[in-house]
Amino acid sequence: MPVFRKILYLASLMTVCSILLGGCALTNPEPVTRTSFYFDTIIEITIYDSANDRSAADHILDECMKIAAAYDSSLKPGLPLSEADSETAKLLDTALLWQDRTGGAFNPMLGTLTSLWNFNGDPPGPVPAMNQINEALKHTSVSDPESLIDLGGIAKGYIADRLKEKLISEGVQSALINLGGNVLLVGGKPDGSPFRIGIRDPNDPSGNKVIQTVNVSDVSVVTSGVYERCFEENGVRYHHILDPATGYPADTDVDSVTIISDDSASGDALSTACLAMGHEKGQALIESLPGIEAMFVLNSGAFIRTSGFPD
Ligand code: ADP
Ligand code: MG
Numbered sequence: 264m265p266v267f268r269k270i271l272y273l274a275s276l277m278t279v280c281s282i283l284l285g286g287c288a289l290t291n292p293e294p295v296t297r298t299s300f301y302f303d304t305i306i307e308i309t310i311y312d313s314a315n316d317r318s319a320a321d322h323i324l325d326e327c328m329k330i331a332a333a334y335d336s337s338l339k340p341g342l343p344l345s346e347a348d349s350e351t352a353k354l355l356d357t358a359l360l361w362q363d364r365t366g367g368a369f370n371p372m373l374g375t376l377t378s379l380w381n382f383n384g385d386p387p388g389p390v391p392a393m394n395q396i397n398e399a400l401k402h403t404s405v406s407d408p409e410s411l412i413d414l415g416g417i418a419k420g421y422i423a424d425r426l427k428e429k430l431i432s433e434g435v436q437s438a439l440i441n442l443g444g445n446v447l448l449v450g451g452k453p454d455g456s457p458f459r460i461g462i463r464d465p466n467d468p469s470g471n472k473v474i475q476t477v478n479v480s481d482v483s484v485v486t487s488g489v490y491e492r493c494f495e496e497n498g499v500r501y502h503h504i505l506d507p508a509t510g511y512p513a514d515t516d517v518d519s520v521t522i523i524s525d526d527s528a529s530g531d532a533l534s535t536a537c538l539a540m541g542h543e544k545g546q547a548l549i550e551s552l553p554g555i556e557a558m559f560v561l562n563s564g565a566f567i568r569t570s571g572f573p574d
Pocket of ligand 1: 373377413415417445486491492503504505507534
């Protein structure tokens, strides 16, 4: 990943953190944070209720980072179905449910296609040849043994859910898991008040501008945007969420989608799917799913929230 992009991610992490720390009372125990680089992004886990026992919190964070490292090597895109281990196969089953519910906008079998697009390269690009894209498009179905798995649209959410389980099993009641903008909260702040999470403005190149804040506890807040992992060629911007029908970046009226949900795997799949579906279909889907809310930032700069989206 290019260094400038790492800095951008770091900057966006810092936006979230400064907002969070701003509200902490001095009497609260010191939060304990660990930052690392996995899944091609900066990840950060902060325990807020360490009860001044820093070494216990450090140990829990060590364990969490070991879990992240293991998934980092096991969930690489481009695996044939025949080589998937049982956990990958189970996650794929969940992802296929989302393929069904999103009318195919979310497709976890795009590995032949995503391996052509070099979004994570340094530099990223170029745009693949059209005949290569058309060839790859022939193998994007789970029933085709030539298709390759790519769980990139749901994996970080799934892993965040596993990390939350680990934190809870260790007795942690207040924490924030941030996997490159994919945020999952454990409880609220130590004083019981909600966390304040900033949603970044997709059109601000610095990545520091917050377009909206939400006060929430214990939920997942996941954003997918056209500003992430993109490159420009001949004045056209190519971003990393592909339309499974065309093989090219989804060209919709949406610049970013934020999903609030209990589990982060659902939020992750839905943020990717809604970006590919556009706001009308995406909004209808989210309104049909109980307990899940969304905010769409449109190309026009306007933003639209589903009926139960928190303040
Ligand atoms: P990020 O990884 O930046 O958080 P997303 O969660 O939105 O972003 O997932 C984007 C990733 O999902 C891509 O890098 C690719 O691996 C995969 N992907 C791209 N298009 C689709 C799609 N239509 N359906 C499912 N997965 C996709
Ligand atoms: Mg996603």
